[in-house]
Amino acid sequence: MTLVDQRPDSAPPRPWRFPSFERTRLDSGLQLLVCHQPGRPLAAARLVLDGGAITEPAGRAGVALLAARALPEGTESLDAFELAEAMEGMGAEIRGEVSYDSMQVRMDVPVTRLGPALALFGDVVRRPGFRPGEVERLRKERLDQLAQEQAVPGALAARAFEGAVFVADSPYARSIGGQVETVEGLDTAAIESFYRSRIDASAATLVVVGDVAGVDIAGIAADAFGQWPVDNVGQSTPVVDARDEPTRVVLVDRAGSVQSTLTIGHAGPPRRTPDYVPIDMLAMCLGGVFGSRLNLKLREEKGYTYGAFAGFDFRRHGGTFSAQTAVQTEVTADAVADAVAEIARTAESGIPEEELASTREYSVGVFPIAYERPDAVAHGLADLVVHGLADDWHDSVRSEMAAVSSEQVTKAAADHLHPDRMAIVVVGDAAAVRPGLEAAGLGSVEVREAGV
Amino acid sequence: MPAFELTDERLDNGLRLILSEDHAAPVVAVNLWYNVGSRHEPEGRTGFAHLFEHLMFEGSRHVKRGEHFAAVEAAGGTLNASTWCDRTNYYESAPSNHLELLLWLEADRMGGLLDGISQETLDNQRDVVKNERRQRMDNAPYGTWGERMHWAVFPKGHPYHHPTIGSMGDLDAASLDDVSAFFRRYYAPNNAVLTIVGDLDPDEARGWVERYFGGIPRNDDIPPPPDGTLPAAIGAEVRETVPDNVQLEKLFIGYRAPAYGTSEFDALTMALLVAGQGRGSRMHRTLVIERQLAKDVDFSPWPFVGGAAVATASATARQGVPAADLEAAMHDVLGGLADGVTEEEMARARGLMERYELGQLQAVADRADAFSECATLFDDPNLVNTRLDALLAIDADAVAQAAARVLTADNRAVLTFVPQEGR
Incomplete structure (x- = not known):
């Protein structure tokens, strides 16, 4: 059989730039980012609002998420079902979501019905129903979701990790969406108060992406989102201090688990850190691609897992570094030790050029694939808004990636990986994995019941 | 499009x-x-x-x-x-x-x-x-x-x-x-x-x-796929209660369905959109908004070509709601599709189907997968260009007929997940 033995060389790539867009501001103060992406018939719209989880009042954790979920559940004139019927009849799907730094209301709709859908979108945000019956239903659904999360390994790991990394009075110490005690205290008045104090045109941006030639988005937006009272109270800087404790193990008991779900890491820098590109490249080499150190060690060499990952979660005021994987129960202590060793090795000796080269090529080359779809471009534009980045940020960061050196990435590893200050969260069968974890000498081992 | x-x-x-x-x-x-x-x-x-x-x-x-x-x-x-x-x-x-x-x-x-x-x-x-x-x-x-x-x-x-x-x-x-x-x-x-x-x-x-x-040899002895022929209906309801590490009870209902590629499968897919896709669907309206028996609902068609496919619907019970109450309500909703669906419901299902299909074809990788699928399963890659119109042309009568034929008590499997004892 004939196969060609010579691996072919590739020609130079065709140039690519992040899709161009226009940034304008309406009389109401609403900022508008519009990107015409030819040949993309499903438009993506996002309203970026200054209502992230870090803006929740004390004792009201979860109010931002509940407000975001309540917005698409009715307007002044349409109840939950009527609104859904109107939106979905246009082929539109709308939902509200919350990160630490923003609230975003997202809508996908065929461009042929973008105009009327945007008009209704305006109603959803400007004239929400917040009917007490709907809010109470959503509150109970959220409580049910929190109960169910007690059975979900990844959710248990995330909660334990955030609490182990940040001091108790930091909003970063708790998962977005609050906990049972705070959600139980929420009601329509709490949502309306949060909405009035945070959601207004002066701090809002509408992002629209798709094949929108011929759609008067500015005119539609002026009608749909105009005349918005300005009550935004501004933001105060949240507490983001880390606990900064020596490396220790937090073992969350989930009896009967056939895998242990691991989250290992510590606090990290904010999004606008000057060494963002070297840090991001470091994370890619450690756990961001298939050929990363963690995935090759834990999956391709040891067969302990279906996959292993690592990354920095960059937020406006701080963030986290974490490695994540799920491993067969029997190998838990060995897998944790291997992961910790890879992090420590990387912190000590960095990433050599021969290893960095392919990851650099990946990071630069993947841009045109990552931004093929309107929803991905809309996500990229929303990021500019949330973090106050320049309009040419995507192109400039890509150029920076192409030029990043092994020395820069190695320095980022030394500066931002702290193997001696890690929280090692293990969600698994404590009776089975505790002895091994204690014997491994990773640090103190604290055992918790799930749900405590 | x-x-x-x-x-x-x-x-x-x-x-x-x-x-x-x-x-x-x-x-x-x-x-x-x-x-x-x-x-x-x-x-x-x-x-x-x-x-x-x-x-x-x-x-x-x-x-x-x-x-x-x-x-x-x-x-x-x-x-x-x-x-x-x-x-x-x-x-x-x-x-x-x-x-x-x-x-x-x-x-x-x-x-x-x-x-x-x-x-x-x-x-x-x-x-x-x-x-x-x-x-x-x-x-x-x-x-x-x-x-x-x-x-x-x-x-x-x-x-x-x-x-x-x-x-x-x-x-x-x-x-x-x-x-x-x-x-x-x-x-x-x-x-x-x-x-x-x-x-x-x-x-x-x-x-x-x-x-x-070009130099890779063909194989002239590829065995045909195994024969998947079987009766159109399961014949009698299948039930299983599954203790699991969960906090909320959850129901999964599955039906044996006409094979993928038939007009009956397409009509059934539209029926599932009417029943379960989006906040305007019958299951969401009845089970989540009005009766508040379920925290969430979902559905999925399993597009198999070899003899029969599967249609599933699921709902997670709200805390304190007996699974039997939720199950009875689900059967009412799913069985009720056979009595007819409204033009408003069809318009909503068509809108969501259009949104889904347009979204599926925007990235070149997704479009390539669709061409390969239609060529492999149906010997016609150009179906990618025509299948949306075919789905949008399905009328309310065809949807009700598909529901009447498939969503029946003797053709379903009901799985009830419940919290394990002692957890």
């Missing part, structure tokens, strides 16, 4: 080649469907087609272990594969200047996989796949519902009776001899569709495909 232009041809060795240009971005997608899936697995080797898929990334005649992933990632590309009952697909997207590299890599494993496989890689990927099963099913709340639905809807011995992931015991039994036999039987050019979509020059692409794939 403007039609996508494509060409559809075959190499002398039977490899079907579909090309479709799109120069909107300097990106190209390569997509290969092999006409083999878990329904082709022999007795005692459940999960093998998927385990084999993993081995396709571990090296071949001229590609060292680890080089396949490394080469595509270093090209700025993304790649993966998936296996389901009817097929196995392999796909990568990359900056368009690397198309020739992608084709060389795919050809080397189509023609020379066995030279790259060892007991060590088999054992390693067996461990990886067993951890995939643990992560997605055995350690996940409700994670085994799909497997149980296969068992309930299809009789023992039927090609769809077992799920693609397979059993731990059968995975343990897989040997290097199984790998060779499976490769020689199914991984031939005349059992595959190669689709390339994106920033390409058709003549150049054709030349590369001929150069890299």
Whole structure:
């Protein structure tokens, strides 16, 4: 059989730039980012609002998420079902979501019905129903979701990790969406108060992406989102201090688990850190691609897992570094030790050029694939808004990636990986994995019941 | 939706080649469907087609272990594969200047996989796949519902009776001899569709495909898929109560459905959209908004071509709601579709179907997968350009008739997940 033995060389790539867009501001103060992406018939719209989880009042954790979920559940004139019927009849799907730094209301709709859908979108945000019956239903659904999360390994790991990394009075110490005690205290008045104090045109941006030639988005937006009272109270800087404790193990008991779900890491820098590109490249080499150190060690060499990952979660005021994987129960202590060793090795000796080269090529080359779809471009534009980045940020960061050196990435590893200050969260069968974890000498081992 | 232009041809060795240009971005997608899936697995080797898929990334005649992933990632590309009952697909997207590299890599494993496989890689990927099963099913709340639905809807011995992931015991039994036999039987050019979509020059692409794939011999002894013929209905309701590590009770209802590719399957899909897609659906309106029995509802059609498909609906009970109450309400909603659906409901379902289909075809990788699917399963890649209109033309009567035929008490399996004792 004939196969060609010579691996072919590739020609130079065709140039690519992040899709161009226009940034304008309406009389109401609403900022508008519009990107015409030819040949993309499903438009993506996002309203970026200054209502992230870090803006929740004390004792009201979860109010931002509940407000975001309540917005698409009715307007002044349409109840939950009527609104859904109107939106979905246009082929539109709308939902509200919350990160630490923003609230975003997202809508996908065929461009042929973008105009009327945007008009209704305006109603959803400007004239929400917040009917007490709907809010109470959503509150109970959220409580049910929190109960169910007690059975979900990844959710248990995330909660334990955030609490182990940040001091108790930091909003970063708790998962977005609050906990049972705070959600139980929420009601329509709490949502309306949060909405009035945070959601207004002066701090809002509408992002629209798709094949929108011929759609008067500015005119539609002026009608749909105009005349918005300005009550935004501004933001105060949240507490983001880390606990900064020596490396220790937090073992969350989930009896009967056939895998242990691991989250290992510590606090990290904010999004606008000057060494963002070297840090991001470091994370890619450690756990961001298939050929990363963690995935090759834990999956391709040891067969302990279906996959292993690592990354920095960059937020406006701080963030986290974490490695994540799920491993067969029997190998838990060995897998944790291997992961910790890879992090420590990387912190000590960095990433050599021969290893960095392919990851650099990946990071630069993947841009045109990552931004093929309107929803991905809309996500990229929303990021500019949330973090106050320049309009040419995507192109400039890509150029920076192409030029990043092994020395820069190695320095980022030394500066931002702290193997001696890690929280090692293990969600698994404590009776089975505790002895091994204690014997491994990773640090103190604290055992918790799930749900405590 | 403007039609996508494509060409559809075959190499002398039977490899079907579909090309479709799109120069909107300097990106190209390569997509290969092999006409083999878990329904082709022999007795005692459940999960093998998927385990084999993993081995396709571990090296071949001229590609060292680890080089396949490394080469595509270093090209700025993304790649993966998936296996389901009817097929196995392999796909990568990359900056368009690397198309020739992608084709060389795919050809080397189509023609020379066995030279790259060892007991060590088999054992390693067996461990990886067993951890995939643990992560997605055995350690996940409700994670085994799909497997149980296969068992309930299809009789023992039927090609769809077992799920693609397979059993731990059968995975343990897989040997290097199984790998060779499976490769020689199914991984031939005349059992595959190669689709390339994106920033390409058709003549150049054709030349590369001929150069890299043209020397791979065809296999004239590919066995036909196993016979999946079976009665249209299950015959009697199947029930199972499953204690699991969960906090909320959850119901999964599955029906044996007409095969994918029939107009009845399409009508049933529209019925499921009416019943379960979006906040305006009947299940959401009745179970979540009005009666507040469920925290969430969902549905999914399983598009199988070999004899019968599956339609499923699910609902998570609110705390304190007895599963029996929720189940009765679900049966009312699903059974009620046979009494007719309104034009408003059809308009909503059509809007959501259009949104879904447009979203499916925007990225070149997704479009390539759709062309490969329609060529492999229905011998007509151009269905990608016509299937949305066909779905939108389905009327309310056809939807009610499909519901009346399929969503019946003697044709359903009901799985009730409940919290384990003592948890």
